[in-house]
Amino acid sequence: MSPREMYQQRRTTPAEAVRHVRDGDFIVVPTGVGEPPTLLTALSEQRLDFRDVKVGQILALRKYGYIDPATVDHVRHVAYFFGGATREGGQAGWVDFIPNYFSEIPDQIERGLVPADVVFSMASPMDEQGFFALSLGADYTMAAVAKARAVVLEVNPHVPFAFGNCRVHVSKVAALVESEEPVLEVGLPKIGVVQEAIGKYVADMIDDGSTLQIGYGGIPDAVVMQLAHKRDLGIHTEMIGDGILSLVECGAVTNRRKNYLPGKMIATFALGSGKLYRYMNRNPALEMHPVNYTNDPALAGMNDNLVAINATLQIDLLGQCGSESLGSAPFSGTGGQSDFVRAANRSRGGKAFIVLPSTAKGDTVSRIVPVLSPGTHVTTSKNDINYVVTEYGVAQLRGKSAKQRARELIGIAHPAFREELAAQAARIRLL
Template identity: 75%
Template sequence: MQTVQELYAAKRTDAASALAHLQDKDMIIVPTGVGEPPALLGALSEGRTRWQGIRVAQILAMRKYGYFEPDTARHVRHAALFFGGASRGGGQGGWCDFIPNYFSEIPTLIERGLMPADVVFAMASSMNAQGFFSLSLGTDYTMAAVAKARVVVLEVNPHVPFAHGQCHVHISQVTALVEDETPILEVGLPAIGAVQEAIGKHVADMIDDGSTLQIGYGGIPDAVVMQLTHKRDLGIHTEMIGDGILKLVECGAVTNRRKTLLPGKMVATFALGSRKLYDFMHQNPMLEMHPSNFTNDPYIAGQNDKLVSINASLQVDLLGQCGSESIAHLPYSGTGGQVDFVRAANRSRGGKSFIVLPSTAKEGSISRIVPTLTPGTHATTSKNDVNYVVTEYGVAQLRGKSAKQRAQELIAIAHPDFRGWLREEANKMCVF
């Protein structure tokens, strides 16, 4: 029987040669964000005209590879589970596919064969002595794909942290290995302005010591984080771990001591941050990386008492419906984990979910609090789920409120320049 080192040597190849395992019409599953393997995807881009009908499914592509191109989309085509800067143009132009989903359910879609998973391309840590690699940067739906795929190709990178949790793949599960030492992509904290800071303060004031946090990406969630440094015994159960959370650990605000699910442990499904964050993740017993059907499942996440979710939206109407992922019919991002964690916080004993957004857009010319969602808008979080909505002008609590009460609460936190118009429109709809 071969040793794990012998298996490794036998499966090691270069990126171009690894592509020989591909077949026309394959669906390639790639992890979230910085877990994407640049050598493999770069080689795929260079040789993309060799195939027909290959799709690359991923949440939040970070680099704009050559296959993000309309002229060769019939050969290799991106299938977005969530749009970002690299894929948004293709989504709006119609030459990148879009697969609607809840982040928590993507592993189930794969397991049940509702979403194909023929091939996995993923970045992984170096192999340990027992023959395991860690998919620490993007555990998400990739672990489900590894169990289902015909071909698993890992891009082994010594800069990838070996994290704890349900994120390990054994050499026996791997078809081919490609070695690469490209530094992991680093993503800085977003800029925080006065509006974001004001919204952050409203939310931070409502977060109690001992709460467990889910924090999305963006200027407003990070503005909340920056105002939590004086809190005590916070816990983390989130989808994304970033540098904002790392700051709370370093200042002592996050201890995880009072968590009611996995006390003493931070839980996440993907990482997006700096080299310092990735170093922090390596062999850290405080942190566990789990698939998204664990981290984002509302029933599981809601077992954390005092769970607080903080997520951004683009538009909220007077019933509380959130359009968080499109600008009218044009896709902008995706559902991600917003609905998962809003529902989890609603289940949690003492939980609170916050939908945060500036009151206006386009330099104050457009209200983000609107009578009804703009026609074509992709509705994200429903009126039945929304708890708190926060702008720089205050907090609206919607759960348990009538349509009229909701309209009153939301108009009160709209920009003053638009409150009169909103009242008129609410009267026309007989909800004011």
């Protein structure tokens, strides 16, 4: 049977495609815009027909009907990372959570530690050889494809056909549906004066020829905005977005000086505009790979001069970063922060930046604290921390003693809190 014949044989309606799910199944969905809206809408409409079905995903972007506390016995969301669509449910306890390093989710799927009975994913149109590209989210989804009983794809002409290990053959597909809605676009975060100041400190420490990992958020994008004058930057990251695209367009990113995978940008998921998605289509300069390839600290750390830029919510005077919760209330997740901090620490000439505004709640609360708030989920450990940057400067903590760290961090805290922080540090014998 030819690929085109197999395609037609598997083509069906969303309502029928969802019937490949059985009671008790665990459905794996890609990161962000890789989530298939037609399939997840059909699942939501039929959720009362199922029992004990779970949908696992990093960063759900839309609050589908199944994300509903009244029907969690039928279909329940399981987050690997919380976003706006799932945060409220996570804090209330009816959206479940699997702690993880992003890089290790594929391995957990392969070992059966994280289930993968069915895959729902967006996909590019099929090529002549019968392959689809899961280019918007190769992440852990490729591992789930290899493990799942049923792979169900939503084929959309706006999904790019990318290079890299992100392709699935039609013979592996149980069912497919077609949609033509534009892929969801996610704009750049808002950048204020504080973010711009932090971004400048970081940008000034990035040398020509560095390879970048850039997380999502206002401060990482503020860094990007100030790199246009740099030369021969490379990209080895988890997320490719419009900020990185702007550096390609202005000539700052060439990937020429990368010693590991030279000439190639490497990422595992995309989050941006239609312009970005069109740029990704059959572009030999970009490869999309599973996250255990992009984020593995040993592999990513093979890039010399790797610069990792990630944000946190709170940091204590030892350098422990609470980047994913507000006290015990979940806010996001570990994601790739720990992966790339460790990768940059392994890299020859690498630099790992943790960035944060010095205060919150209208300058009434210091984000630099003597000890983390009770229940805070520690993301980057005191043993991994390198550079910490606020709008007041840069603290380099790696190799420093506890007392040295406390002095460094108090020095970049908001001036209104420095005296109090010093007194509190003395009470806990850090100063």
